[in-house]
Amino acid sequence: MRLPRIAGSSLAGSLFVLALVACGDKQGAGAMADSARRDSGSPTVPARQLGAMPMLPPFRAHLDSVAAKPAMIKSSMSGHMAEVHKVMEAMHADMMAAGMHSDAAYEALADSVVKASAALGRAKDKDLSRLVAMQVDQLRRLTAVYEQKAAAM
Incomplete structure:
Protein backbone atom coordinates (compact mmCIF):
# COMPACT_ATOMS: atom_id res chain seq x y z
CA MET A 1 0.00 0.00 0.00
CA ARG A 2 1.23 3.37 -0.93
CA LEU A 3 0.86 6.38 1.39
CA PRO A 4 -0.89 9.42 -0.05
CA ARG A 5 1.18 12.44 -1.04
CA ILE A 6 0.77 15.57 1.05
CA ALA A 7 1.76 18.79 -0.68
CA GLY A 8 4.25 17.15 -2.98
CA SER A 9 5.79 14.73 -0.47
CA SER A 10 4.77 11.46 0.99
CA LEU A 11 3.24 11.10 4.42
CA ALA A 12 6.09 8.75 5.32
CA GLY A 13 8.64 11.41 4.42
CA SER A 14 6.80 13.97 6.51
CA LEU A 15 6.65 11.61 9.46
CA PHE A 16 10.36 10.87 9.04
CA VAL A 17 11.21 14.58 9.11
CA LEU A 18 8.93 15.07 12.11
CA ALA A 19 10.63 12.18 13.92
CA LEU A 20 14.07 13.66 13.20
CA VAL A 21 13.02 17.02 14.56
CA ALA A 22 11.57 15.41 17.66
CA CYS A 23 14.72 13.34 18.24
CA GLY A 24 16.91 16.32 17.56
CA ASP A 25 15.19 18.29 20.31
CA LYS A 26 15.81 15.51 22.80
CA GLN A 27 19.47 15.32 21.86
CA GLY A 28 19.78 19.08 22.04
CA ALA A 29 18.15 19.13 25.45
CA GLY A 30 20.46 16.34 26.57
CA ALA A 31 23.47 18.22 25.30
CA MET A 32 22.28 21.34 27.07
CA ALA A 33 21.78 19.35 30.27
CA ASP A 34 25.28 17.87 29.92
CA SER A 35 26.66 21.36 29.44
CA ALA A 36 24.81 22.58 32.51
CA ARG A 37 26.16 19.66 34.55
CA ARG A 38 29.70 20.46 33.42
CA ASP A 39 29.24 24.10 34.34
CA SER A 40 27.76 23.25 37.73
CA GLY A 41 30.76 21.16 38.79
CA SER A 42 29.00 17.81 38.82
CA PRO A 43 30.91 14.53 38.53
CA THR A 44 30.94 14.80 34.73
CA VAL A 45 33.78 17.31 35.04
CA PRO A 46 37.14 15.54 35.20
CA ALA A 47 39.16 16.29 38.33
CA ARG A 48 42.08 18.65 37.97
CA GLN A 49 45.34 16.81 37.60
CA LEU A 50 47.94 17.61 40.22
CA GLY A 51 51.34 17.89 38.60
CA ALA A 52 53.40 17.21 41.71
CA MET A 53 51.61 14.04 42.83
CA PRO A 54 53.17 11.68 40.26
CA MET A 55 56.58 13.19 41.05
CA LEU A 56 56.44 12.32 44.74
CA PRO A 57 57.11 8.55 44.74
CA PRO A 58 60.33 8.83 42.70
CA PHE A 59 61.29 11.91 44.70
CA ARG A 60 60.87 9.97 47.95
CA ALA A 61 63.05 7.21 46.52
CA HIS A 62 65.67 9.84 45.70
CA LEU A 63 65.47 11.19 49.26
CA ASP A 64 65.83 7.67 50.66
CA SER A 65 68.97 7.15 48.57
CA VAL A 66 70.45 10.47 49.61
CA ALA A 67 69.66 9.81 53.27
CA ALA A 68 71.26 6.37 53.09
CA LYS A 69 74.45 7.65 51.43
CA PRO A 70 74.88 11.38 52.02
CA ALA A 71 78.30 11.43 50.35
CA MET A 72 76.73 10.53 47.00
CA ILE A 73 75.15 13.97 46.84
CA LYS A 74 78.54 15.60 46.30
CA SER A 75 78.82 14.08 42.84
CA SER A 76 75.20 14.75 41.92
CA MET A 77 74.53 18.08 43.63
CA SER A 78 73.24 19.85 40.52
CA GLY A 79 70.85 16.99 39.74
CA HIS A 80 69.62 16.93 43.33
CA MET A 81 69.08 20.69 43.36
CA ALA A 82 67.23 20.53 40.05
CA GLU A 83 64.97 17.76 41.30
CA VAL A 84 64.20 19.61 44.53
CA HIS A 85 63.43 22.76 42.56
CA LYS A 86 61.20 20.91 40.07
CA VAL A 87 59.12 19.24 42.80
CA MET A 88 58.79 22.43 44.83
CA GLU A 89 57.70 24.39 41.74
CA ALA A 90 55.12 21.72 40.86
CA MET A 91 53.69 21.72 44.39
CA HIS A 92 53.49 25.51 44.35
CA ALA A 93 51.83 25.52 40.91
CA ASP A 94 49.25 22.95 42.04
CA MET A 95 48.35 24.99 45.09
CA MET A 96 48.07 28.23 43.13
CA ALA A 97 45.99 26.61 40.38
CA ALA A 98 43.62 25.26 43.02
CA GLY A 99 43.34 28.71 44.58
CA MET A 100 44.96 27.57 47.80
CA HIS A 101 47.20 30.00 49.54
CA ALA A 116 69.24 24.22 53.23
CA SER A 117 69.81 23.63 49.51
CA ALA A 118 72.11 26.63 49.37
CA ALA A 119 73.98 25.48 52.49
CA LEU A 120 74.25 21.98 51.08
CA GLY A 121 75.85 23.34 47.94
CA ARG A 122 78.59 25.00 50.04
CA ALA A 123 78.94 22.22 52.63
CA LYS A 124 82.27 20.87 53.76
CA ASP A 125 82.62 17.12 54.06
CA LYS A 126 82.36 17.21 57.86
CA ASP A 127 78.97 19.00 57.70
CA LEU A 128 77.57 17.09 54.75
CA SER A 129 75.83 14.26 56.61
CA ARG A 130 74.14 16.64 59.04
CA LEU A 131 72.98 19.02 56.31
CA VAL A 132 71.72 16.19 54.10
CA ALA A 133 69.74 14.72 57.01
CA MET A 134 68.29 18.14 57.78
CA GLN A 135 67.25 18.80 54.19
CA VAL A 136 65.80 15.32 53.69
CA ASP A 137 63.72 15.80 56.84
CA GLN A 138 62.51 19.21 55.67
CA LEU A 139 61.62 17.88 52.22
CA ARG A 140 59.72 14.94 53.66
CA ARG A 141 57.74 17.27 55.91
CA LEU A 142 57.08 19.70 53.06
CA THR A 143 55.80 16.97 50.73
CA ALA A 144 53.62 15.57 53.54
CA VAL A 145 52.05 19.00 54.11
CA TYR A 146 51.50 19.36 50.35
CA GLU A 147 49.77 15.98 50.24
CA GLN A 148 47.47 16.99 53.10
CA LYS A 149 46.60 20.22 51.31
CA ALA A 150 46.10 18.37 48.01
CA ALA A 151 43.77 15.87 49.66
CA ALA A 152 41.62 18.78 50.83
CA MET A 153 41.41 20.27 47.30
Missing part, protein backbone atom coordinates in the same frame (compact mmCIF):
# COMPACT_ATOMS: atom_id res chain seq x y z
CA SER A 102 49.97 28.57 51.61
CA ASP A 103 50.09 29.43 55.27
CA ALA A 104 53.00 30.92 57.18
CA ALA A 105 54.18 27.52 58.43
CA TYR A 106 54.27 26.09 54.90
CA GLU A 107 56.14 29.14 53.60
CA ALA A 108 58.65 28.94 56.45
CA LEU A 109 59.27 25.27 55.73
CA ALA A 110 59.64 25.94 51.99
CA ASP A 111 62.07 28.78 52.74
CA SER A 112 64.08 26.52 55.02
CA VAL A 113 64.35 23.95 52.21
CA VAL A 114 65.70 26.64 49.87
CA LYS A 115 68.22 27.80 52.49
